Amino acid sequence: MQALVWKRSDLRESSRLITLWTRDRGRLGVLGKGAHRHNSALLGKIDFLNELDVQLSGRSVPLFRRVKLVHEPRPLRAPERYWLACHLARLFDACLVQEHPDPELFDLGLGAFRLAERSPLSTLPQITAGIELKLLRQLGSLPELDRCSDCGREGSELRIEPNGALRCPAHASPRADRISAQALQRARTLIESRGRDLPGLPDDPAQGELIARLRSWLHAGLEVGLPFRALALRA
Numbered sequence: 001m002q003a004l005v006w007k008r009s010d011l012r013e014s015s016r017l018i019t020l021w022t023r024d025r026g027r028l029g030v031l032g033k034g035a036h037r038h039n040s041a042l043l044g045k046i047d048f049l050n051e052l053d054v055q056l057s058g059r060s061v062p063l064f065r066r067v068k069l070v071h072e073p074r075p076l077r078a079p080e081r082y083w084l085a086c087h088l089a090r091l092f093d094a095c096l097v098q099e100h101p102d103p104e105l106f107d108l109g110l111g112a113f114r115l116a117e118r119s120p121l122s123t124l125p126q127i128t129a130g131i132e133l134k135l136l137r138q139l140g141s142l143p144e145l146d147r148c149s150d151c152g153r154e155g156s157e158l159r160i161e162p163n164g165a166l167r168c169p170a171h172a173s174p175r176a177d178r179i180s181a182q183a184l185q186r187a188r189t190l191i192e193s194r195g196r197d198l199p200g201l202p203d204d205p206a207q208g209e210l211i212a213r214l215r216s217w218l219h220a221g222l223e224v225g226l227p228f229r230a231l232a233l234r235a
Contacts, residue, residue, distance in 0.1 A: 001025070004110065005050045006089070009067060010036075018046050020054070023106040027096040030054075030062045040078075045069045049076060049085060049113055049165035073077045081229035084116045084124055094222045108134060111195045123199040124234050129211050130190040130198040132218060137191055141221030145184045156181035160213055164220035179213055 006027065016035040021027050035042045042064065045052060046117040056062040076085045076167035094108045096102075112131040117208060119127055136142040147154045148168035158166045159176035183206040190210075194200060211233065218226060 001054050001056070002106075003054050004113075005046050005048055005052065006093070008032075008046055016042075016046070018042075020052070021092075021096065021106065021109070022054075022101070023103050024101055026098065026100040026102060026229065027093075028062065028099050030056060030064060031058075032064060033112045041067060044072075047072065049073050049089070051110070073113065075117045076113070079219075080121055080124070080234070081116055083228050084128060085113060087128070087226070087228035087232040088112050088116060088131060090224060090226070091132065091218070091222060094213060094224045095135070095139060105138065106232075108138060108195075115195060115198065117198040125206075125211060126190065126201060127198050128229075128232055129187075129214060130193065130195070132214055133187055133191045134195070136221050137219055139221060142191075142217060145187055158184070160216060162216060164216040169181060180206060180209060183210040183213060186210045 001022055001024050003020040003022040005018060006021045009017050009173045011031070013212045014034050014036045016032040018030050018032050019027060032042050032046060034040050035046065045067055050069060050073070053068040053070050054064060055066040057065040065233055075081055088109070092105070101136065108131070115127050115131070123154045126214065133142065143149055143164060143166045145166070147166070148158065148171055149165045150167055150171040151176060155168060157169055158179055159172035160166055160179045161173060161176045166179070182204075186206045187210055189201065190198065215226065215229070
């Protein structure tokens, strides 16, 4: 079974509880008996975001029956990439339901971490924005980017509300801010591009505005804090 090491915590003197994000079973906790021992089969395998091939046994609290390390994302240990990995993990964790599989979400997450690991540092901001947009779209939490959410009017003079809704001037509240047509077009470009193509997209002057506006959509769609986002976008 394909899995990412998601979290881990100590349990008694020699064991650990490891949270996995799996493609087939969603997020689940697994007991790593004897994980602290010097001869444990888990040594070097249960670090954050390691990709594993596992077999489990037991029902209430599964145990590892077999663990194979498939990939260790060493570049994500560097600070510039580590903060992005933490930010992405925070976003995806907000979408996971215990033991509820979502293969499409897993594939998006796995692809996101691989991009964070392998892409040039200068491209990490647009990768961040692209993954955030794709995640929101997959969750159904992204507003339509070319029309007012109230009347359906299309136009280039849309306003963005504090809750992320897009409205035309006639329906926007006094608290709404203008969002440029260029920023919305950049959002569409990032969404429509394949993940592997995100690092190669040309620079866009509107990207900074889009990244700032994305905070409203993320807060509205996921309802979580974003403590690592600013650090992730420093690259």
